[in-house]
Amino acid sequence: MDKIALSDEALAVHEKINRTDADYPAESLKELFEAAAGRRPDAVAVVHQDRKVTYRELNGLANGLAARLRAAGVKPGQVVGMCVKRSPEMLAAMLAVIKCGAAYLPFDRKWPDDRLGGIFGQADCTTLLTDAPDQMGTRFPQAQVISADPAGLDTSAPDPELRVAQDSVVYIVFTSGSTGSPKGVPIRHEGIVRLVFNSRFVRLDENAVVPQLAAVAFDAAEFEIWGTLLHGGTCVLYPSDYVRLSELKRIVQDNGVTAVFVTTALFNVIVDEAPAVFDGVQTILTGGEAHSLRHIEKGRTYYGDGRVVSVYGPTECSVFATYYPVVDSVLGESALPIGLPIQNTSLYVVQDGVLCAPGEPGEVCLAGPGLSPGYLGMPELTEKKYVEYDIDGEKVRLYHTGDRAFVREDGNVVFQGRLDDQVKVNGFRIELGEIAHHLNQAPGVKQAFVTVAEKDDGEKVVVAFVVPAGEDFTPKACTDHLATKVPGYMLPGEIHVRESFPLTGSGKVDKRALLAQRHAEA
Known part of the structure; x- marks a missing residue:
């Protein structure tokens, strides 16, 4: 076991920010x-379009489906692939798997067969629970396919007597891997429980009403679902695959939404085009990518101090790890802080085996019960990262995130980009996040995204994509602005104008789609 070197100053600031112990239940x-269903059987657990499902009804559906799974041979510790369209039956399917002591692996039916086959192999997943059993059975004939159709279920079945250990795996999420092969991240029950009980960053109780917007294969969905259902609150399922602001506004107003999570990209669109969508919402959580200070300030000005909360956290630490309520103007800052660790989570900034003092940059490392046990079938990577x-x-x-940051004197942590976001162009090391930060503040720029591409001759070039704020925008004005902020070698070699940015299923800017558009224009 390596020993981390430290100074008194470094130790003091880390002890200050890591006083995060808080009580949370010991159950799964x-x-x-x-227990929530027992306390509030007639309360509304789920809203989907015009349908309202009580806790009694949802628990009955889950118990009946769990009995179907057990009859098919599903055992504790098994991994069950889950693909059910967003509906109360989707939540019942997740609960049914849990009630068997198994772990669910959410996947998207649109993913290619090769990718899904590889994921199932990595997770040793041989059983699929789905609302499209014929389709899945045809695509994966070697798997046991179980229908999630509620028809024929015994919804009066009692809760299974099985007791599930809190340190057992509850679900597995696959993230993109730098090698091109997705990485399986198992998350324990305890990781989610520690996330949603005695929360520092949002109020969660039986009065919580949270919309479920994220794709279920994206870990933010776990916060949206369990943050309500474990407390006896209400989970409002967004009825469409893609978010429309008018529809989102109706859902927020009709259901009295108390808290919401949106990705950085969606937050930017909302504050630019329709900030009234979140009128009345107590807490607006946003994260997933580095924030534009202009959009954060616009949101703070409209919603008021403290209602916008930036959250940060890799999948490997059970959804969120830090939070930063925006209570003062952020204009003039170098970047929006990722803030302080949430409850029962610790953060250390480490560089070359040394704990960093305030102001010293290093790698963000996380600790606590939210950490995944490691990557599926990747012992070398697990040993390197954990x-x-x-x-x-x-x-x-400690989990090594690969993110760069420093701790301020007040304890707030400031994100400085990815360690692997540092690229080399024409011999110069360049931080793409630094360029994006200044470009987002350029006159006439609504949103900006910066990446690197290869030219025909194999040379790398910095490429910027911009959504203009008005018709008077010109790429030259962007370049002129950047020239006053960064060295010449950091100026983008290309600036492409877009009406909007394509988003991935997890709500982040789709870099591959942007580069494909660039290639098509060439």
Whole structure:
């Protein structure tokens, strides 16, 4: 076990920010949901379009489906692939898997067969629970396919007597891998419980009403779902595959939404085009990418101090790890801080085995019960990314995020981009995040995205994509603005104008789609 070197100053600031201990239940999601259903059987658990499902009804559906899974041979510790369209039956399917002591692996039916086959192989997943059993059975004849259709279920079945350990795996999410092969990240029940109980960043209780917007294969969905269902609150399922602001506004107003999570890209669109969508919402959580200070300030000015909360966290730390309520103007800052660790989470900034003092840049490392046990079938990568250290005599397991940051004197952590976002162009090392930051503040720019592409001759070029704020926008004005902020070698070699940015299923800017558009224009 390596020992991390530290100064008194570095230790003091980290001890200050890592006082995050808070009580949370010792039970699994199974026991906590069943307890909520027992306390509030007639409360509305789920809203989907014009349909309202009570806790009694949802628990009955889940129990009946769990009995179907057990009859098919599903055992504790097994991984069950889950593909059900967003509906109360989707939530019942997740609960049914949990009630068997198994883990669910959410996937999208639109993913290619090769990718899905590889994911199922990595996760040792041989059973699929789906609302399209014929289609899935044809695509994956070697799998056991179980229908999620509620027809024929015994919804009066009691809760299974099985008790699920809190340290067992509840779900698996696959993230993109730098090698081109997706990485399976198993998350324990405890990781989610620690996220949604005694929360520092949002109020979650039986009065919580949260819309479920994220694709279920994106880990933000876990916050939206369990943040309500474990407390006896209401989860409002967004009825469409793609968010329309008019529809989102209606859902927020009709259901009395108390908290919402939106990706950075969607937040920017909302504050630019229709900030009234979130009128009345107590807490607006946003994250997923580095924030535009202009959009954050616009949101703070409209909604008021403290209602916009930036959240940060890799999948490997059970959804969120830090939070930053925006209570003052952020204009003039170098970047929006990612803030302080949430409850029962610790953060350390480390550089070359040394704990960083305030102002010293290093890598963000996370600790606590939210950490995944490691990557599926990737022991070498797990050993590299999850490392035990001695920090001032205490044994701490740290996850190396690959994100750069520094701790301010007040304890707030400021994100500085990815370690692997540092690219080399014409011999110069360039931080793409720095260029994007200044470009987002350029006159006439509504949104900007910066990446690197290869030219025909194999040389790399910095490429910027811009959504203009008005008709008077010109790429030259952008370049002139950037020339006053960054060295000449950091200026984009190309600036492409777009009406909007394509988004991935997880709500982030789709870099591949933008580069494909660039290639088509060539």
